[in-house]
Amino acid sequence: MEKRRKERIDRGIMVRSDSIYALMSWRELAYLAAPRMLLIIGMLLLPLVPESWNWQGTVTLVCVYAMLAISFDFLAHYIGLVSLGGAFFVGVGGYLAGILNTTYGIPPLYTIPVAALGGGVICTLLLLPCLALRGVYFAIVTLMYPLLLVRLIEALDILGGTDGLLGIDGFSNPWVEQYLVIIMVLLFLFGIRRMVNMDIGLVFRGVKDNDQAVRASGINIFYYKGLAIFIASSLGCLAGACIIYIFMWAGISLFVLDYSILPIAATVIGGAGTLVGPVLGCLILIPISELLRDFGTLRIVFYSLILVGFIVFKSEGIMVWAQRKYHQIERWTKI
């Protein structure tokens, strides 16, 4: 019996359109633009799907989780800092926006950016001492921060204690709400994709792969890690600020585990390190989890099991697989 192996070859069009000559023909332009336009147009059409089982609310949730997932993916696969504390960012951003809104009466239009940037600064300052850690140690610290903040808020009875902050404004109408978050997701998705391909992204990936080598080149890795944390936590805080205006309530449930575990699950399913993958993962996971809302906590079981399944059996994720199919020809060859 003859032995065979699978051979993978880049498609001709992929190789040709890889450079500036892509502009030479409509076909190559379309090849490059099609997947991107599919995503953008698809996202923009999402709210237009006819109303059923609270679809509009689900779209907003998908986008909020997508922001968290992009933040996790960026931090984990471009800087090498695995943060299990998405809930920490959400909580800080949410509470900040909530306080600004309820105490000072500032409208959402201003509190969301302020909460994103201010929350980013706060999270970065709190995580600054842990920046020297790596791997498991950083993951454990970030897992502990949201839990610690919950206990502190409970014990000190500050920030509304267990009742949370009441009387937060909502968005003026659901269309504004949905398109605001959708456009933000697209902006950040393409913005961060561009950033990781620029020089600064090169440094980020250097820090991930071999921080000692980066340090030996005279680059201050501490500064770059701090910067990356700031970017990721601002994104997380932005998501948090949006969440409180969607639910019109801020409380300790902002620190709930869902915000940490769901983005991770979405990233693993969608394809780690692709940045688009996490958004895709959220588009798949969140509607399913909303459909399963009647089953209560069983849905957490459900997506934990999906997560384990993907990590163990299909760790590359959907997006990496799809990219391979799109860019390469696979065929069997004799050895």
Place this chain on the structure above:
Amino acid sequence: MDILIYGTINSVVLALYALGFALVYGISRLPNFAHGALYVLSGFITWSLLNILGLPYLPAIILTMIITAVIGALIYQFVLIRIRGMEISEIIASYAIGLAIIESLRYFGFRGMTYTLPAFVEGSIDIGDIPVDYHRLIIVGIGLVVVLLLWLFTHYTKIGLALRGMAQDERAALMLGIDSDMMAIVAMAFGSMLAALAAILLLPLGNIVVESGYNVLILAIAVCIVGGLGSWVGSIFAAFLIGFAQILTAVYLGSHYQMVVALLAIIITLIVKPSGLFGQQKELEERV
């Protein structure tokens, strides 16, 4: 005086929480984030064996420990073995398994005040002028015996020595014919069994609550990190440190702050000295 007594009891409780976690991590470098879930699960297994099957207490205990050990071994054999060495995947996968166990227990109705295990011996005794019930004394006694037995087991039996060999130098142990995966399964089984033992000993003190799974995990991690991941002496020392710190804060600040102590201990230890008080890991491995 009562601080001394309750501090000691609390410390032994913490040590029991942490032993299983420390054992698994110390031997197979596997952060078993499903530890808390196994703890709660074995509590409910015991309860079911007692109240649904109507077994006597002692066989129920032994059966629970065996079942939990098998569950731990199965988790390793079918899931964790495939992602050995990828630490982050290990954490995420084991944590997800833990979540799945805890949340399905919650879904299938194991919550509320109705689930309690009986104490081994009822009644209490006065030490000085502080009443201490017999069960707590038994916990301290068994806890100390377990620590002693573990020490003897790892120093004088063949499997124990093989486990320590794996912990110290995996490659050298492999060359001497010690099966790395087999040992990791044994470690997982033992770790789960210790979680079950802790549950059986400690759950009669209160109700079986699903949420305690998360707390047990946090406390176990706190003890292991303060003591140094992988160092058993350190873990026991840290259990006493955190145990007394918790009791002191409970007395002087209020019981709300007990968990805060553990969480702060984790964060401060990781920031100041990530290898813990007794850790032997090289500085370069864990920080830049």
